[in-house]
Amino acid sequence: MSGTQPVIVLDRVCKNFGAFRALTNVSLSVSKGEKLVVCGPSGSGKSTMIRCINRLEEHDGGRIIVNGHELTKDSRNIDAVRREVGMVFQNFNLFPHLTVIKNLMLAPRLVRHKNKDEARAVAMKYLERVRIPNQADKYPSQLSGGQQQRVAIARALCMNPEIMLFDEPTSALDPEMIAEVLDVMTDLAREGMTMVCVTHEMGFARSVADKIVFMDAGEIVEAATPEAFFTKPQTERARQFLSQILAH
Amino acid sequence: MMKFKSLLAAAAMALGVCGLVQGAQAETLRVGMECTYFPFNYRTPEGEMAGYDVDVAKGVAKIIGADLDYVCQKWDGMVPALLANKFDIIVASMSITEERLKKMDFSVPYRVSIGRFLGPKGKDLKLFDEAGKPVPANFDGLRIGVERGSTYSSWINAKLPGATLQVYDGNEPMLLDLANGRVDLAITNPMKAYLDFLSKPDGAGFEFVSPPIDEKEFFGIGVGIGVRKGQDELLKRINGALETMIKDGSLKEYSLKYFPFAINPDNWQGVGTN
């Protein structure tokens, strides 16, 4: 499934928040079609790392190259990366003042300059893909958490991205809704999407991930196949983390 | 007969002399005024009482043969003080009004209530005809500054329907706007206009553009000397004195001391209008 050419390259990336160092020399490479799962304790820098990939955070050192565009201050590169990278947030971040369909149509219309009908057609296609076409005219506040997150995934897909970033997409959900979101993500993985997922859903990681990266204190401590990571973690920190996670 | 006549004359003489002597010794008119109302009743830097009201009071006193005693009194207590016999007459630029006439009597006016239009110098707007009557058509579209609720606004409403009134809460802002060109004309009391504006650098480019307008039904009767009710004899003597002063031109002379125009009634209209 995994291709050969790397579409995301992080090379010794550093990120500081004031005096606090959130990322230290993070190096990483994701190939086309590869599914990367990022895990690690809270505050270890997972969000910071994934947010650097589409420049929601600006890194202070090292290089980040996404789909051939190096992220620098040059806003053209930033725009290019954002057009090709979709993102799903822990808190959904749906636009509350827009109906579901309009949430989905907004970016294709403004960024891809699609007309109303094209945008609507694309939106409906992805709403069906996430299995909620009948909620198109509701406002986000009228949907359940799981439905909202599926809308958020559909919204990102409407931009036809090459890469999808997920930052703990199921952490804010009630347990009974986690599965419906993971199902959609699994479908997406099967279709060959390049994915970087920050998640603690180890079942999902085991079945979908090509590689697991374990972070702690702003560093990548371990990177391995799910099989290797779950059966023979190399570090004490990873072992500890796994025992906590799996105890649930 | 002759003897009787000369006797009478002698008696009259004696009475007259006696009266004079009495006046010099006993009749002192106490006059209430603010003593701070320039240029009507005020103290000169030397401490002398002066002003148009003071001149009128002096003139009246001279004719009726009385001495003057000035009593300085704040405006809002002026009428009560008269009624409480703190003084005998008020000569304080007090307008004759219906309200006041209920409590006290007034002499004939010694100063008239008038309004005059002010405007920029040298613009021959032909606002008034030869006879001093307004030409309403020539006021059309002009903006005229007036004080809120003043009698001038009633007059304009009645006479000049084509003019636009701009209403001010005081004379000063109105004259400021006249100077700034926000209004084309302003109508006000010419004395105020002269003191506050025309005689100052700000008013240099402006002048009166109307004759004095003194329609009593709009502007009232004027300013008179106030006396307590029941003092008919005194009132009669004061009116007599004012008649003399109007006829012999002394009032006009006094008014021209303070203003470059007359503020006195220019002819005797008799007693009884009020």
Added chain:
Amino acid sequence: MTLDPQLILDSLPLIAQGLGITLKLLFYSSLFGIALAVITLLMRISGRWYLSWPAQAYIYFFRGTPILVQIFIIYYGLPQFGFIRNSILWPILREPFTCCVIALGLNSGAYVSEILRGGVLGVDKGLTEAGKALGLSSPQRFIYITAPIAIRLSLPAYSNEFISTLKATALASTVTLMDVTGVARTLVSQTYAPYEIFIAAAILYLAFAWISYVALAWLEARASRYVKKGN
């Protein structure tokens, strides 16, 4: 002092003649105020000191001084400068109406700018990030995401500000305008019946304030229909 209810009733239609000017003042100065508020808001959130400082200075000045003083500065103060009387601005500044609209608008703009800023700050940062992640440009994010939500969040405070502006229009009577208060004051100066006439004026203001409250509450309800009830 006895109150004459008949006089209140009789003076209502007279005072209502000033309603036109009051409402025009309110309309134009609110519009002008909103325009100014949006401009200064953008200046403040631009992140550029040379835009943000003047905007802050403006807001500070107009929130920190009485409207009456602002009206007097604009109406009586500016014409003291000959160059202003000779400038192309004079036809505007000559008119008491436009002077009041400028003063009230500048004042309301300062307050509304702060209200809108509060609204903007109240918009969840995550929504802006979602917009960024979708590739929306900064103006697009502002127009399509931040602004509509900020406006809804600002409506309750704006409704108060609108009523404040309504009440502030009464100050226009000090510079010759015959608004509700101007007419009322003139009537008082002619009738010496301040109680009845000012009560009649108050009734008119109250009635219009009430209409405004209802209209803005309706607008708020409409703008909030997407907000989840009960949490």
